[in-house]
Amino acid sequence: MCAAIKNPAKCKVRAVIRVFTAKQYSAAAIHRELCAVYGPNVMSEGVVHEWVRLFKSGRENIHDEERSGRPSLVTDELIQKIDGKVPENRRFTILELSDEFYYVLFCY
Structure with missing residues (x-):
């Protein structure tokens, strides 16, 4: 028996389900x-039954279908600010960087 394929993409698994459904296989x-x-x-x-x-x-x-929900908080402006801060101090930690921009991200 072959080894199992690890971590397949969801769309690939759904494509297999679609093919087997067309061949009239049961969901089980x-x-x-x-x-x-x-x-x-x-x-x-x-x-599998649902698909x-x-x-x-x-x-x-x-x-997957597009879903409504909370919009992304990452903006071009935020990316530019972070890109501007990193060259100032290349030894920034993620924690320091997140503290710097915490208000921008979560206190809107």
Whole structure:
């Protein structure tokens, strides 16, 4: 038996699920195949069932959908400030740098 493929990309696993769904495999059979190739912790059987349902209902995209949520706090301005500070003292630690910009990031 071959060694399990470690840490596969989610989209690759979903592509395999999509192929097996097109071949009319059951979700349980797909899960067994995934576990045989990628290891037992690749994806739960419930998540496989959900993706099989989505593909059967017509979904073709294997990538995550865009989600709404909190916008990123990293801005071009913040990157420029950090880039300006680092040459001043190349021995900055991440902790010192985070203390410097804590207010900018979390106290808005």
